[in-house]
Amino acid sequence: MSPAAETLTAERIIEATEEVLRRHGPAKATVVDVARALGVSHGSVYRHFRTKAALREAVTKRWLDRTHDALSGLAADPGRTPEERLRAWLRALFEAKLRKAGDDPEMFATYSVLAAENGAAVEQHIAELTEQLTAIVAAGVAAGDFAAPGPAVTARALFHATGRFHDPCYAGEWKRPGIQDEFDAVLDLLVRGLRR
Known part of the structure; x- marks a missing residue:
């Protein structure tokens, strides 16, 4: 076994897979490409992920978990009222999706393909x-x-009411002028509806 294979972890494989997906896209990226990037045999990758689908699912889960983890602190923030938490949480969800779509549109498109595969x-x-x-x-x-x-x-x-501002199928609309005002209007309406 090569030294690279001895120190191979699921996390390293997922990181390499993200880079391979960035380079080749979801249609052309293979497990062999991932193994090559890591300097190991494709069998070493399969020891951690039994199938290509399992590897792609792990990459998808990691991407989705980043959003979940970023929002969990807002959901439980004892320093804010529930209304402040709700507003901050929904705003942070929208902003996270905006950043993902705007900062790296090719990778966002790749993750959208992976998400569609991994229901x-x-x-x-x-x-x-x-x-x-x-x-x-x-x-x-x-x-x-x-x-x-x-x-x-x-x-x-x-x-569901705020889906337009976080569901990737609406990403094309997020670049439009005034989208932030539209989000604020929907958020205000929802919060008013919740108040006693």
């Missing part, structure tokens, strides 16, 4: 995000700030 990872991501929203809404109900029929139902409704 289970996307469903898990959405479930984690709506759990964070549910916690915010539940805190607002407990504080007497929000009137909601059920925190989980309300959280899903908030997530």
Whole structure:
């Protein structure tokens, strides 16, 4: 076994896969390309990820988890009221997607392809995000700030109502002038609807 193969970790493989995807795109990137970038055999990569699909799913999950992790602190911030947390959380979600789409459009397009292939990872991501929203809404109900029929139902409704500002299928609209004003108007309307 080569020294490179001895120190090979799933994290290193995922990082290399991201670079290979950046270079070749999702249609042409192969496990052999990833192995070559790492200086190992493709069998070494397969020891960590049984299939190419499993590797692509891990890359997708890592990309989605970055958003989840960035938002979790806002969802649980004890220094903000539930309304402030809700506004900050939804704004941060929109801004994170804007950055991803605007800073590296080719990689954003690549991840959009991977996300379409990995429905289970996307469903898990959405479930984690709506759990964070549910916690915010539940805190607002407990504080007497929000009137909601059920925190989980309300959280899903908030997530879907703001989909235009975080669902990658709308990324083309995010460059339009006035999109920030449109987001603010939707957010204000939703928050007013939640208040007691």
